[in-house]
Amino acid sequence: MIADLILQVAKQYNKEQVANNAGNNSVYRHRPSNSSFTHDYCHDTRCLRQMVYQSLGFPQEDLAGRAVLVFDDSSWHEELTKNWIDKSIIKLHSSQMKVDCIQTIRGQQVSGSIDGILTLPTGEDILFEHKAINCNSWERYAKGDPTELPWDYLAQCAIYINGLNKFNPEIKKACLLMKNKNTSAYLEYLLSYDFKTDTLSVNELITSQRDIVEIHHNMVGILDNILKKWDEVDTYSGSKKLPLRPYPADNWRCQYCGYKNQCQNTDRKTEFEVLQDSGKVIEDKKAFDLIDNYFIQKAEKSRLESQARKFEKDLDFMKLEIENLMLDLGLKKAVCGKYSVNLTQTERELVDKELVNKNAFYKKTYTNLKINESEV
Numbered sequence: 001m002i003a004d005l006i007l008q009v010a011k012q013y014n015k016e017q018v019a020n021n022a023g024n025n026s027v028y029r030h031r032p033s034n035s036s037f038t039h040d041y042c043h044d045t046r047c048l049r050q051m052v053y054q055s056l057g058f059p060q061e062d063l064a065g066r067a068v069l070v071f072d073d074s075s076w077h078e079e080l081t082k083n084w085i086d087k088s089i090i091k092l093h094s095s096q097m098k099v100d101c102i103q104t105i106r107g108q109q110v111s112g113s114i115d116g117i118l119t120l121p122t123g124e125d126i127l128f129e130h131k132a133i134n135c136n137s138w139e140r141y142a143k144g145d146p147t148e149l150p151w152d153y154l155a156q157c158a159i160y161i162n163g164l165n166k167f168n169p170e171i172k173k174a175c176l177l178m179k180n181k182n183t184s185a186y187l188e189y190l191l192s193y194d195f196k197t198d199t200l201s202v203n204e205l206i207t208s209q210r211d212i213v214e215i216h217h218n219m220v221g222i223l224d225n226i227l228k229k230w231d232e233v234d235t236y237s238g239s240k241k242l243p244l245r246p247y248p249a250d251n252w253r254c255q256y257c258g259y260k261n262q263c264q265n266t267d268r269k270t271e272f273e274v275l276q277d278s279g280k281v282i283e284d285k286k287a288f289d290l291i292d293n294y295f296i297q298k299a300e301k302s303r304l305e306s307q308a309r310k311f312e313k314d315l316d317f318m319k320l321e322i323e324n325l326m327l328d329l330g331l332k333k334a335v336c337g338k339y340s341v342n343l344t345q346t347e348r349e350l351v352d353k354e355l356v357n358k359n360a361f362y363k364k365t366y367t368n369l370k371i372n373e374s375e376v
Ligand code: SF4
Pocket: 047, 048, 049, 050, 053, 245, 246, 247, 253, 254, 255, 257, 258, 259, 260, 261, 263, 264
C-alpha cells in the first residue's frame, strides 16, 4: 500500500515542481552542474543530445516515481555525510556558497553553489564535493581504473576551484567524496588543479576500507574542453538541430533521461527517412579506426563468449552429475566438506506467448545496423 503510494506521490510532486519551476531551473543554462566534456580517453560523459534537448526547451517527460526518489535521496545523503564530518576534526564550512565561475561565455555568468570547503587539521582549505551514487557505479570507481573516472563530476570540481580562486587563491585542491547509497561505504578522489596549464590531476583514490590507489591521471585543458562542449550545445541549439544519439537505448543514462521517448522513437524515424542510400566509400581515419576497433572488440567478445559457453556446458553436466549422485544416495540434503547440497523442487507458472492478447503488443521503430567485413 505505502510502497506504491510513495512512488505515486513522488511522481505527482515532481510534476508540480517542474510546472512551478517553468522559466526558472527547467530552463537550460551553462552551469557547473551541467559541466561536461568530451575527450579521446572518456566516452561516458553527460549526453550532448540531452543537453541540446534541454537548451532548446523541449518539454521533459514525467520521471517515473522511482527516478524522482533516486534524485531526492542524493541530497539527503549529502546532509547525512556533512553531519558526520561535523563530528570530526575536519571542519566543513561555506556549504552552498555561491561562486561565480567563468564569466566569458557569450556574456553569460556561470555560477553555482559548492557543497563546501574543508579545513584540514593542517589549516589547508580544499573544495568539497559530495555525490551519492548507486552500488554498481561505486564499485566500478572503487577499482581505481583511470579509464573509469566520474568525468562530469571531475569537470564540475575544476570549474568550482576556478570560481573559488577569487575568494581564496590558496584553494587549488579538492576532495570529491562519493557515497555508496546501498552500503554507506565512501570513496574519495583527491584532486589538484594547475592554473597555468588548466590541468586537473586526479591524484589518489581512497576508500572507506583505507585502500589507497594512486591514479595520477592528468586532465589537460579541462576548462577549455568544458567550454568546447557548451559551445557545441550552443551551436546545435542555435541551428535548432539535435546531435545524433550517443548512447544505446539500454544505457543507464537513457533510463533516467526526461527525453527518452522523444529521443528513441519519433526523431530516430525522421532522421532515417532523410538518409541517402549511396554506398559511398568513407575515407576518414577516425571512421576507419572506429569500425576497425569494433571488429577487434567483437572478435574478443566472441572468444570470451565461446569460453563462457564451454564453462556453462561443463557446469551443467557437473550439476546433473551431482543431482544423480544425490538421487543415488537417496538424499535431499547433504554436507560434503565445506559445502552443503540441497535438492529442491519448485513449480512456476509460465505465460503461453501464443495465447497473449494481440492488443498487448504495440509498434516501435528500431533502426538496425549491419556492419560486415568487406571482401575487397
Ligand atoms: S535518451 Fe539517452 S541518448 Fe537520448 S537524449 Fe536521453 S540520454 Fe541522450
